[in-house]
Amino acid sequence: MTIDRRSLLGGAAALPALGMMPWGSARAQANNVLKLGVLTDMSGTYRDGCGPGSVAAVRQAVQDSGVAGRNIQVEVLQGDHQNKPDVASTIARQWIDRDGVDVIIDVATSSCALAVHGVVKEKNKIMLNSTGATADLTGPACHGNTIHWTYDTWMLANSTGGAMVKAGGDTWFFITADYAFGHALERDTGDLVRKQGGRVLGSVRHPFPGTTDFSSFLLQAQQSRAKVVGLANAGVDTINSVKQAAEFGLTRRQKLAVLLMIVSDVHSLGLNTAQGLVLSETYYWDLNDRTRNLANKLKGPLNGAMPTMWQAGCYSAALHYLKAAADMGVAQAKASGLETVTRMKAMPTDDDAFGPGSIRQDGRKLHPSYLFEVKAPGESKGPWDYYKLVRTVPAEEAFRPMAEGSCSLVRT
Template sequence: MKVLKKLLFVLSCSVLAQSAYAQQASDGVVKIGILNDQSGVYADFGGKWSAEAARMAVQDFGGKVLGVPIEIVSADHQNKPDVASGIARQWYDTEKVDAIMELTTSSVALAVQGLSKEKKKITMVTGAATTDLTGKQCSPYGFHWAYDTHALAVGTGGALVENGGNKWFFLTADYAFGYSLEGETSKFVKSKGGQVLGAVRHPLAANDFSSFLLQAQSSGANVIGFANAGLDTANAIKQASEFGITQGGTRLAALLFTLAEVKGLGLKAAQGLTLTEGWYWDQNDENRAFGKRYMEKTGRMPNMIHVGTYSTVLQYLKAIQKAGTDATEPVAKLLHEMPVEDVFAKKGKVLPNGRMVYDMYLFQVKKPEESKGEWDMYKQLAKVPGDEAFLSVADSGCQVTQ
């Protein structure tokens, strides 16, 4: 009888242990989705290269969390909110994805964050720019890493106004991201005593910017601000160079431009551009070491979107490990509380609205004769402290935590 009771006790303990284990890591795997543009104008900006950075984070974490494997899945949303929402819904409902990250394109990020809020799932955005993600459309489960339109406006906009670029004309992508970037930069330019002389909207993936550039040139502006990204910005800058616009003294402000696009455009066309990024491979030994590892895997150096995605995956896994579960509520709570300290951000902090605050940097693209190597493209002009670069919760418009 005693042996039977002992056996029943052992069996009951085993059942309880298995139950607790199931609660710790649901479905026997932690699955992270990287959802972004992998075939369109932002394919180099983030694309499959962000998925590679996510896999590096998993590898560096050890491949498992809470004793179960970590899996990265990825998909191309084609810059279409309905396509992205359909993929996200399928991932959540049938493929048991625990969190979705990257989310290039603001309209896509807003749509997926909204769906994720309904389903109580975590999103960590690195590829989209709109401040609405942590503003009027914020979510208790939504986090915004890497950059946003306010940080870009403070960095690039502020530097040019302070250096005589006080008359602006915008070429703006005709969707949420473009409006937000134009609006944020316009406010900042005006607050510094500058003027906005006009703006023109262009469709996503435009090929011919000639009429837009002529409007900008005839406005009398001394700065043309490109409130777009990816190939749109690269093509507009290339055509502006071909038209000789900068030879007349007009400056070009690439409000969202990263190392990937500078490399694609080339130093001859991109030289002199002022831009803001949150990370550059040649800033210090730690960044150089990471860049070398990434180069060995991909054949290219990473930009802030790629390394930002690495950071989000790593931070998410750290939160799961600390929480002892992959359940959304405790993990989201820790993501708000934990400092961010990794190769991407130093002394980073996450505000109650989900905005990760860290220092940004103002760079100028080198002239061809200044470059010492294939990826030697930037010279750092200034550091923009995080508390200046990003909006406070009170100024963000987020009502969730107010």
């Protein structure tokens, strides 16, 4: 069962627990159970990249965590925020107040992530953000109850944006999703372009969600004569933008910078259309034996698809949370989200998604990022073999320096 706006407005009964592990008991008292809520996009623009796959990844993390051997019971709930911040915050409050949820995971869409970010601080619970991208979560908006796990707008700007500038793309025009994520990605990439001596010639913002026709925005990008057209959007919006840019002939004279594209987007586009695009991710299923191991575990629940970095982030975040909660004891972990996050920061991270890593004082999870180029059809050896590795960015360089984020948690 999935919580959505209809069930909220209809005064639905308490959401049943989903994904109860075999060691669980429906009669267990709430204070003996860790409750994980996966709040995601189950029906909209970002569904393929997170959605049901994020729920499957969290369930796999519960299975892999070993908490069963410590007599710890875990329930996994799921909710669809429909990319609406008011729905996201309402679900978060109901989960915490009514259902006893301890940690909220994933939270696609930056505006929804920022809304839930405020709720968990107020309620002293936890948000482990994987899909929401805005770097403000570890910057001006930071607090001690959230960890930003997988990637962020600063990382995308400096990896993909930086590569495009170094390749000669010193003038830019942005096509931007008109909400918190798009604004942050345009801002962070624009700052990078200017820092490296380039110029931003202009931008246009498209409504989110619901835009399918990007022709007027692409026309403005063509008329700008910028060398690079930066797509500060994601999911279906990016897929449609890339397809329509090719149809318009834009790519004959200008370069496309897909500032956020993930492997499921490439799969939807096909290699004939996506070949040659440069993009940045922190997880790719075929990087090494460990990433392939995670992919093999999840491809069944994902109906043969390979996990995205967003879904891998949900797995990694849930796994580390469960390790910390088991170390603290269930009662103590449930008592204070802030104390549990503090324990998570003190423990090194290590999993099949990202390998060894750590969590900084400002709540930024650290691991390498990777610059990829999409293969041509003739280079692909089989289904989901889409990327050529261009560059590995070490963990200490992949994300914004902590001193530059203006996070109030940072003590100098």
